Amino acid sequence: GENVEQHPSTLSVQEGDSAVIKCTYSDSASNYFPWYKQELGKGPQLIIDIRSNVGEKKDQRIAVTLNKTAKHFSLHITETQPEDSAVYFCAASPVNYQLIWGAGTKLIIKP
């Protein structure tokens, strides 16, 4: 079955700098890769997703890149702000199968 690895487990960046979180997956049949943001005491919230027919997707300060050959995908946050502090989860899913989640990255934005 699918296995998703996520790195780093904790990432501390200066406000205004960029943050990059990386994930790898094992099942070449996976074709859907969402990223969730979880704030303290709340449920995960989808922030961006990408499908395997696309190499990159951008939404304002957030972008996701996908390398199908290497089976890895990354989340990029530019011009980080204090409200970006949260735990970020990547996930992967083959068609019609449930999401397999990474272990999460705690992003800390230092003022």
Add this chain to the structure above:
Amino acid sequence: EPEVTQTPSHQVTQMGQEVILRCVPISNHLYFYWYRQILGQKVEFLVSFYNNEISEKSEIFDDQFSVERPDGSNFTLKIRSTKLEDSAMYFCASSLSGGNTGELFFGEGSRLTVL
């Protein structure tokens, strides 16, 4: 904005007791899910539910777990005889479409503490 609501937000129970966690999914959604997150660990899929039956379940979802949609709005997770290792945050989610075609909307979770 429509949201998934869960009750209770926190429940403390003794080992061996039955627990029911409740969820009200977004009203026009058709697919419902339960996920579990042990403190500091990854989110784990438990079960998906569509058309009044379980569509998929994980290895975690053994015979002590059951789900039900008792009326047109609620979606419940029952744990028959709780164990210490059931202590976790349980998230309900719903989506308009199934598989990986629809965005999952999560509730804020129910924290279960088994003593």
